[in-house]
Amino acid sequence: MVHSYQLNGYHIVLDTCSGAVHAVDEVAYDMIGRFPDTPRDEIVAGLLEKYKDRPDVTRAELESLYEDIATLQKSGSLFTPDTFGDMAGTLKERSGNVVKALCLHVAHTCNLNCSYCFASQGKYHGERALMSLETGKKAIDFLLANSGTRRNLEVDFFGGEPLMNFEVVKGIVAYARSVEKAHGKNFRFTLTTNGMLIDDEVIDFANREMSNVVLSLDGRREIHDATRVDYAGHGSYDRIVPKFQKLVAARGNKNYYMRGTFTHKNPDFTKDVLHMADLGFTELSMEPVVAAPDDPMALTPEDIEVVKKEYEKLAVEMLRREKEGRGFTFYHYMIDLKAGPCVYKRISGCGSGTEYMAVTPWGDLYPCHQFVGEKAYRLGDLTHGVTNEALREEFRACNAYARPECADCWAKLYCSGGCAANAFHASGSIRGVYKPGCELFRKRIECAIMIKVAEETDGKNRS
16 A cells, blocks of 8 residues: 655655655656556656656656656565555464553542543542552562563553652552562653652652653643643643753653643644743653543544644644754654564554553553543453453454454554544444544654655755
């Protein structure tokens, strides 16, 4: 499958199955668009007519171009057939029941009252609760016991607001460090926080123990404070930004992300991304809101069109700032065209419900944090392990080839079939699709590839 598009002055041709990207001129772009289904002589004649006012477009040049395209096809970098479908159902089976990552809900409560919160202010439509150290240790033991031969294990501290249970977070980390070497494992921790409780102790601990820190900021003060408020209705921007700046400054080269959410109130989210960059943050992410269609925060069809243009605007601005020495990373544009994800990851996806699970304060297991509270999606618990085997098998079978709507999508090997939780909340099935999310994902991939093409082209022009 081939996907061709034009963006920022570039003519880009993506061969989906091989992953090859071709930056071509207008004539080659037109020929590739006609190549698969049109006889050679007809293609040449058609292009001679279309470009009759261009003296450089001759029959000889077009004949040579046709041969070049045919060579690319023979070499497996253009019009490559899809041979992955047959293995899609077997890849996850090969991994057995190995679990490589847990999301620990150490706090089902929060000190903010964000209006768009999918987790119902951290309660996940249930009771407020804090995870005990005993439950946290059981989670570590569960991961050790179910990780097979995998050495690197991931643990995310999530909520609600995990710093409302900071002593337990520290205790869990200390316990994991005390047992990892004896089991031949290496724990990598991530902390997600709204920043309200950050102090010097948190900064020292996070920068010592956390492989990654995710910091929640929605961009401009007026946007952030319209939604991310405390229970008195006061915005949090002025309280958290200096703390985030201090943490990041002390973090050195360790990973972090400023993660924002855009909603119906700010589909022009590029302004918010650039605001975060202007604050001195260089590792940025901005996610579309997860909300029911009738929620006033939900993105409308009109918003989706605005957002797609914003993604393009952001990509162009990133290239400009990079040239000026003010570059920054945007999570959704991180793509490696030469050594990207293996076929396993491209087909099988994130591993929710199989390799990755969320743990509630009570020790219940769910496929991921977005399923917590959905009783039908409870996998089991830390004491008895996974008891809902049918559900695990349902998630194991969920991949880029499990959804009929994905069959003809050029981006399926980049999204791996998309987010199961978004599909469930949109369609009622983890094998459904969240169509607005699909639209936005495809646009993000187009922009990400364009940036790589521009960087490569600019590099060649300078050399």
